[in-house]
Amino acid sequence: MLPRSQILLLATVAASLGVTMFSDGIDPYFLLVIKNVGINIILAVSLNLVNGYTGQFSLGHAGFMAVGAYTSAAITLFLGPPLLAAIGMHGVAATAGLFLAALVAGGLVAALAGLLVGIPSLRLKGDYLAIVTLGFGEIIRVIFRNVQSLGGALGLNGIPPYTNFFWTFTFVALTVYVIISMVHSTYGRGFLAVHDDEVAAEAMGLNTTRYKVIAFVVGAFFAGIAGGLYGHSQRSIDPQTFNFVKSIEIVVMVILGGMGNTVGVILAAVLLTLLPEFLRPIAEYRMMIYSLLLIVLMLTRPQGLFTWRRAKVQPAT
């Protein structure tokens, strides 16, 4: 008998496959919003590993998303078709395999970027990480804008619409499963230890830098996957999509849900994706509301909206 969590994982995959069979009957706009909900859940849950469980502060999640989106889109646009033609494969199975490979490649390249950014900044205190990741997000945009083979400032267009309900929610289930399993494993207790007290964790013999880098790389990997799904759902990407505002949106989801509370973060991701759809007239003031929300939450309810258990006493620093 499989453990409960793995049954849940398989059930979600099966259910999303089932829904996909009938997705032709669903209103396309509604389907798009639902896919965005899924993509945002992946982003928020993966950022929660870094910002919530490990207690670091990354402001560049959209940068990793951009890396993943560009990598996977480049593969399905430029690399995939000639490759499939060369080995003489076509049909649903071939495109599915190609898309899966593109997504994973996007995730891996994003993880590599995470490693490159994480190693220098994570040796130091969290404040530096915030600045370095913010700077990284900007640099990524500058680079993509200057690379003409990736469309420059116009970005990539005409990306094949491979992202469907099945892929989105399979990866949602995978992300949640991997991150929850990781944090609850023996090894994963290290993340919480780094969050609770870095000095004490180090005194216990934990390599805190390695834990931080691993959390960062895993977070970046799933952000890359989410970027790939996003690109193949919107069918066009440009550097401006993955700006600082996008990173902040993800951060707000994590903080609203409660840092280190996966269920809360999922609820917050759903809420913050659906709310702007219903509140079109005030979408203009979205960022102003987000920023006020951040301040008020920190002053009155730092454990997030969806954390009901009594918060641990914070050590005075």
Added chain:
Amino acid sequence: MTEFLQQLINGLSLGAIYALIALGYTMVYGVLRFINFAHSDIFMVGAFAGYYLGHYLPAENLGCGLLILAGAMLICALLGMTIERLAYRPLRNRSKLNVLITAIGVSLLLENAGQFFFGAKSKAYPSLFPVHNFTSAGGIVLSSNQLAVFIVAILLLVGLQFIVLRTRIGTAMRAVSFNHIASSLVGINNDVVISFTFGLGSALAAAGGILYSVNYQAIDPLMGVLPGLKAFVAAVLGGIGNIPGAALGGLLLGVIETFVNGSRYSTYTDAIAFALLILILLFRPAGLLGKLQVEKV
């Protein structure tokens, strides 16, 4: 050679502005040990304060220009102290992450409120100081705005050094930054000192904002983001928490950036600061003038 000297002058005048902003970061870090993200937006508010005050006074007049500068510095000092009182002080004993998130929130709030009240479009900045270009025998051009940057920056730096080293409040500032528990034991009111530090840092940011806008002649509500980040890099470069270090880091960064901008790699100018930050974090995390501190429990 002329080219080199000209670039050096341009670089130093940009660097002097970075130095003014970096001082605010470094002083607040000194007393509170946190990065005040909202600082770059106070820089923006300073520029806008100068823009609106400029409507009421004649342009291109030295006296009026200085008056506007002083007015904007006062407005921003009050703004900085208000932000500290409302947003940061209630979180004084909470975890660092909470304060950091609040600071990011304040920064975003200022940017978006700025877009709401000032309009998101960029505005042409009036010439607050008399405009004149001084040309030397070798053909090196020094504009009056650059001269104003140098004079104002030097005066403010000397004034700051005087406040920090020679006055009672400056001594208290150094005491709080050294050990805030011991300083309150000897009767220093930490709240007053921290408030004063925010006021002082914000006033310098406002001066930086006006000098920057006078040189670049266009302002918008998001103008603070990039100079703010670069000034932060300058503060880290010099050693965060170290006042002469911030000035040195600012000048150095300004010069490096100007030379890169003049070279073939000019499209990557904005990335230089971050590359520099990563290098300094790898090889000398305490900064050029800072001392490496070991965390004690």
